[in-house]
Amino acid sequence: MTGTATTTSPVLTVTDVTKAFRFGPPWRRQRIDVLRGASLEVGPGELVGLVGENGSGKSTLMQIIVGLLGHDGGTMTAPARLGYCPQQPLLWEKLTVAEHFELFNQAYRLDDATAASARDGLLDELGFAKYLDYRVEALSGGTRQKLNLALALVHRPELLLLDEPYAGFDWETYLRFWEMAERRREEGMGILIVSHLLAERDRLTRIYELRDGRCEVIS
Amino acid sequence: MTRTAVFAREQLRAPFTLALLVVIPALFVVSAAGALNDFASALGGSLAGDAAVGLSAGWAAAFISGALGFFQAASSRGADRRLALAGLGPARVALSRIAASVGLAFIAAAAAFVALLLRVDVAHPLHAGIAVLAFALLYLAIGVLVGSLVSAPLEGSLLVVFVFLLDAFSGPGMSGGSPPPWAVSQKAADVLIAAGTGTDTPTDEWVKVAVVTGGALVAAFLVFVASARSRA
Structure with a gap:
């Protein structure tokens, strides 16, 4: 402890x-x-x-x-x-990882530079950068959860x-x-x-x- | 990219859905209008000939738009609420979602309208096109409203179908007597029938169509906002 x-x-x-x-x-x-x-x-x-x-x-x-x-x-x-990572990933099936970040960056009112830096850092930390242009429907369960978590963290x-x-x-x-x-x-x-x-x-x-x-x- | 554009892009990535948006209204207009004559007669109505074809275009656009509006709102509900709570707010999410779905309604209405023009001569095509669009937008609003309140796919879609059936079977020419209050598409139907025969539609009737359609979209917006607001 x-x-x-x-x-x-x-x-x-x-x-x-x-x-x-x-x-x-x-x-x-x-x-x-x-x-x-x-x-x-x-x-x-x-x-x-x-x-x-x-x-x-x-x-x-x-x-x-x-x-x-x-x-x-x-x-x-x-x-x-505050950042919230729900138990079940709440994502849009037909949107890409990048588009999810785009929408949440708008919600969090992040400027472009901060948003890009935060996004790239999280993609690297959680190891799913190669999926940036993949739609959620094409992601595995674990990768969806990584995105789910990253969206809760992008605005610090x-x-x-x-x-x-x-x-x-x-x-x-x-x-x-x-x-x-x-x-x-x-x-x-x-x-x-x-x-x-x-x-x-x-x-x-x-x-x-x-x-x-x-x-x-x-x- | 704007939120509306992102949501619109989401909807355009379902090619099978887009194909159905075009095929179903067109097929309905081409093939079902004849049967509507007989059905209306059985119910004691007077719908016949080109009026039946005209109304079939409106109802086809309405049914498809209602179904798609429901599934759009219901299937993205969780993610939309999360986005609203993240700071975008329920009003902006609602506006973007509904604005993007209006595009689907346009596609369905266009397919039904083109099928109508190919099937019969329409004396006032512009009036007919606006009336078919009004059908589509009205039912898009109904679908979004139901989808904001009912997430279960079976119950929600059945509710949309129920509203549609009540409206369609109560509409002008389908049964005897004056249309009841739940015949929400009545005004658009009157304009559509008039457009087919070349009868001019008075300004106050156009206003009623606009009020009903606009009112339905506003109601859908308000219900969406209420369902997506923070409960904290």
Whole structure:
């Protein structure tokens, strides 16, 4: 373990977030309380893990932080410049890797020089430069995930949210991923990694376990 | 390159889809119009002859545009939402997505219109072309609206078909009596039938066509924006 929480202000604070999903017709409504007061925080330069069983609500919490899902209660503070790598790659099948970067560069308001430099750096770091002009439909699952991850990093966010980021990675890319995460952490980026399995515990500042809808620090 | 251009490029990279955009409307106009006469009679309507051919062009463009609008919105929903949340905002993504899809509607409308001109004599071809385009844009909007709300392909496409069938079977000449409120293409259909016979369409009727078509596109835009906004 690489130390305890920093004394500087957290980049992410989640306090008592609740979320229930409702299913079925109105006369037979079923309710599943996924989050029952989840709290966690991530400081700058921290690499924080969030683990839990399948269906514990890890991805739900991540999607709430990003804004894909609403929540029923609780509060959150997060920086405006955050990067999100979803569990399932959210990409356009018929667009090329280069076109994906082009669209996200516009979203992140990066100037051309910064965008090109960041893109080339990520292509090199993750080892998929040769696929720049390939459409997503022609990429393997692992390469899609590399693009998925790169799009979350291209604008150097203050907070990086990773939901099962290394699914489909080969061993070499898996190791590159952790080196990359370590470099970003040293640069002051706060990183939250969601996984149901964290083998690299020694690299993490802190690990939360999501159980019964609440987060507990387990190491 | 603009976002609209990138999204348009995405759509043009499906050659089979583009081929269907042209073939289906053309085939429908050439082959189905005759059967519409009989069907309208069975329902108590008065649709016949060249009016049936004219309407078939509108409905063909409408059906294809509606289906494509739905699948465009539904299949790219996740990535579009991610782009909106990354900082582009739901309004810009919606504008780009809909603007790019309008190109598909143009292609479908053009194919149906050309087939119409080859099939029958149209007294006012410009009016007919605008009316067929109105059909296509109206249903593009309906498809995008449904696709923004319903991601499941089967349910969403069936919903678009349902709206289309309600509209088509309630339209002018298909059944007796005045068209109900859900006959959304009624005004465009009136213009299309009038164009075939050389009857001039009054300005206020054109305004109604523009209002219905424009209103549908605005509604699709607003629903897309609402579905893609941040929930934080």
